[in-house]
Amino acid sequence: MRQTRRSLFAAGAAAAAAGTLPSTPVQAQAPAPAPTQAAxxxxxxxxxxxxxxxxxxxxxxxxxxxxxxxxxxxxxxxxxxxxxxxxxxxxxxxxxxxxxxxxxxxxxxxxxxxxxxxxxxxxxxxxxxxxxxxxxxxxxxxxxxxxxxxxxxxxxxxxxxxxxxxxxxxxxxxxxxxxxxxxxxxxxxxxxxxxxxxxxxxxxxxxxxxxxxxxxxxxxxxxxxxxxxxxxxxxxxxxxxxxxxxxxxxxxxxxxxxxxxxxxxxxxxxxxxxxxxxxxxxxxxxxxxxxxxxxxxxxxxxxxxxxxxxxxxxxxxxxxxxxxxxxxxxxxxxxxxxxxxxxxxLQVLGPRAGSGGVTPGQPLAERDRNGAPLDGESGTRGVPFIAAPDRNGQRLPFAVAWASVSDxxxxxxxxxxxxxxxxxxxxxxxxxxxxxxxxxxxxxx
The missing domain is CATH 3.40.720.10 (Alkaline Phosphatase, subunit A)
Structure with missing residues (x-):
C-alpha cells in the first residue's frame, strides 16, 4: 500500500528516535525552475x-x-x-x-x-x-x-x-x-x-x-x-x-x-x-x-x-x-x-571475497597493500562490514580505507x-x- 506524506513523516520521526532511517525513504519533489526574482x-x-x-x-x-x-x-x-x-x-x-x-x-x-x-x-x-x-x-x-x-x-x-x-x-x-x-x-x-x-x-x-x-x-x-x-x-x-x-x-x-x-x-x-x-x-x-x-x-x-x-x-x-x-x-x-x-x-573497498582479503567473517588486514589503514566493524583488524541486501538479496562485504586523519x-x-x-x-x-x-x-x- 502506498504511504501518505503524513505516514512517511511519522516514519521519519520514528527513525529520529531510533537514530536510523525510515523504512521507506521520503519521496522528493521535483526542483522548481530558478526564477529571475527569487520567491x-x-x-x-x-x-x-x-x-x-x-x-x-x-x-x-x-x-x-x-x-x-x-x-x-x-x-x-x-x-x-x-x-x-x-x-x-x-x-x-x-x-x-x-x-x-x-x-x-x-x-x-x-x-x-x-x-x-x-x-x-x-x-x-x-x-x-x-x-x-x-x-x-x-x-x-x-x-x-x-x-x-x-x-x-x-x-x-x-x-x-x-x-x-x-x-x-x-x-x-x-x-x-x-x-x-x-x-x-x-x-x-x-x-x-x-x-x-x-x-x-x-x-x-x-x-x-x-x-x-x-x-x-x-x-x-x-x-x-x-x-x-x-x-x-x-x-x-x-x-x-x-x-x-x-x-x-x-x-x-x-x-x-x-x-x-x-x-x-x-x-x-x-x-x-x-x-x-x-x-x-x-x-x-x-x-x-x-x-x-x-x-x-x-x-x-x-x-x-x-x-x-x-x-x-x-x-x-x-x-x-x-x-x-x-x-x-x-x-x-x-x-x-x-x-x-x-x-x-573514507573509501569503500568491496572486492569479491578472496580477491583482496575482504571475506565475510574473516578479520581484515591492518592495512591495504599501499599502507592505507583499514577498518572493519570493530575497527582495525575487525571483520568486514556487511552491506544491506542488493536487489538480488545478496549481502556483500566491504572494508573502509582511510587516506588521512585530516580534512x-x-x-x-x-x-x-x-x-x-x-x-x-x-x-x-x-x-x-x-x-x-x-x-x-x-x-x-
Whole structure:
C-alpha cells in the first residue's frame, strides 16, 4: 500500500528516535525552475560536516543496500561543491562555516571574520546571514550535535580571532539572541567548581550562562525526554545535552576499552533536534532560518572510526528525511545540504571475497597493500562490514580505507529540495551557499 506524506513523516520521526532511517525513504519533489526574482520563504541549511560523496555511498550500502536509495539520494537538486579557502585548497570547519555564514571567501583559520579582520556579509549587512535574519524579523535556530562552540553553527553568530577560544565562543553564542539553540557543551556554560547535569563547569570568568539564559526567558532542556515534553507554546528554547559533544569521538579501540557508546544515550538524535526546532520555528510569523549540523560525521572521520562515521551518517540521513517531510507540508521552504570538506577521506573497498582479503567473517588486514589503514566493524583488524541486501538479496562485504586523519578536498555535493532549489545546479562555490539562502530569505540581492 502506498504511504501518505503524513505516514512517511511519522516514519521519519520514528527513525529520529531510533537514530536510523525510515523504512521507506521520503519521496522528493521535483526542483522548481530558478526564477529571475527569487520567491521568498524559510531556509534550512543542513550540514553533515565532513561527509563527502564517498561517505554517502557507504551510508547507502549499510542502510538500504547498493541498489536502494537514501533520503539524501532522493533530493532532487544537485551541484558540485567547491570548498577551497582564500589561502588553502582544503576547507576548514571554521573557515568553511564563516564562508557559508557571510558569503565571503576567507582565510582557512577564520571564525566569523577573515583571520583577525571583521567582515560584512556579501549583502552589505554588518553581520552574518543569521544576524541579518534576526534584524529583519525572522526567527533563527541553531542545531548542533557537537558542543555549542562548534563553528558549523557558532560562526553564524560568533566572531573571534581563535577557534580554540571555547569559553568566549560559548558566551557569544549564549548572548546571540537566537530563539532556538540545541547542542552539547555544558562545561563551558558553567563556572569552575559548579556542578551541572553532566559534570563540572570550566569557565574562568565566574559567569553562569545557564542561569543567565533562564533569566532571559529561555526554557532549558537537558535530555531527549525533556525536549520531547516541551509545551506547544514554547518559543525560546535552549537545549544542552552533554558535557561536551553528544558523541564520543574516539577510535573504536578506545571506546571499547572505556566502555563508551558512540552517542550519549540521554541526548536526542540529530533528527529529533531538527524536528523539535522546526516545530518551534515554524510558528514564527516572519519566517525562519535553521542551521543544523551533524558534527559526528566529521569528528569520527578525523579519528578514523568507520563505525562512528557510518552511525553519524545514518543520523544525518534520518534528519534529511524529517526535513523533506516538513517541506512536503511547507513548500515555502528551501533546504540545502552540503559538507565543507571530506573528513579522513573514507573509501569503500568491496572486492569479491578472496580477491583482496575482504571475506565475510574473516578479520581484515591492518592495512591495504599501499599502507592505507583499514577498518572493519570493530575497527582495525575487525571483520568486514556487511552491506544491506542488493536487489538480488545478496549481502556483500566491504572494508573502509582511510587516506588521512585530516580534512581532505574530496568530492562534495550540494543537494537541495523545496523553494528555489532549482538554483542548486552546475558547480557552486562555497560562497554561493550564502547567496542562495539570502535570495530565498529576502529576495534577489
Amino acid at each position: 521568498t520563504g524559510n531556509v534550512i541549511f543542513c550540514h553533515p560536516d565532513g561527509a563527502g560523496l564517498n561517505v554517502w555511498n557507504a551510508i547507502r550500502m549499510v542502510t538500504v543496500g547498493p541498489d536502494g536509495r537514501t533520503n539524501w539520494d532522493r533530493l532532487p537538486a544537485t551541484a558540485i561543491y567547491l570548498g577551497h579557502m582564500k589561502d588553502a585548497l582544503t576547507g576548514t570547519s571554521h573557515g568553511g562555516a564563516t564562508t557559508h555564514a557571510y558569503g565571503v571567501k576567507v582565510q582557512a583559520d577564520s571564525f566569523g571574520q577573515d583571520g583577525n579582520t571583521p567582515i560584512a556579509g556579501a549583502s552589505g549587512f554588518q553581520g552574518s546571514i543569521a544576524q541579518e535574519a534576526m534584524a529583519r524579523g525572522k526567527a533563527v535556530g541553531l542545531v548542533q550535535t557537537g558542543a555549542a562552540y562548534e563553528p558549523g553553527t557558532a560562526a553564524f553568530v560568533a566572531s573571534t580571532a581563535r577557534r580554540n577560544s571555547l569559553e568566549e565562543i560559548t558566551r557569544l553564542v549564549a548572548e546571540s539572541g537566537v530563539p532556538v539553540h540545541l547542542a552539547g557543551g555544558e562545561r563551558w556554560y558553567l563556572p569552575r567548581g559548579t556542578q551541572g547535569r553532566f559534570g563540572e563547569g570550566a569557565r574562568t570568568d565566574g559567569r553562569n550562562l545557564v542561569e543567565e539564559l533562564r533569566a532571559k526567558g529561555y526554557t532549558l532542556v537537558f535530555t531527549k525526554e525533556e525536549l520531547a515534553a516541551l509545551p506547544p507554546t514554547a518559543t525560546r528554547v535552549w537545549g544542552i545535552f552533554a558535557h561536551d559533544h553528544t558523541f564520543n569521538d574516539r577510535n573504536e579501540e578506545t571506546l571499547a576499552q572505556q566502555n563508551l557508546p558512540l552517542y550519549v544515550e540521554t541526548a536526542p538524535s540529530f533528527a529529533e533536534m531538527v524536528q523539535a526546532a522546526l516545530a518551534i520555528l515554524s510558528r514564527a510569523p516572519g519566517g525562519f532560518l535553521l542551521v543544523a549540523e551533524e558534527e559526528g560525521t566529521d569528528n569520527f572521520g578525523n579519528v578514523n572510526n568507520a563505525r562512528g562515521m557510518l552511525e553519524a551518517g545514518k543520523r544525518a540521513d534520518a534528519a534529511i528525511g524529517v526535513i523533506a517531510e516538513f517541506i512536503g507540508r511547507n513548500p515555502n521552504t528551501l533546504m540545502l545540504t552540503t559538507a565543507d570538506s571530506d573528513a579522513g577521506a 581532505a578536498s574530496g568530492a562534495m555535493l550540494v543537494r537541495g529540495i523545496g523553494l528555489n532549489s532549482g538554483q542548486i545546479t552546475g558547480v557552486m562555490d562555497n560562497s554561493e551557499i550564502y547567496r542562495v539562502m539570502h535570495r530565498t530569505l529576502f529576495g534577489a540581492a
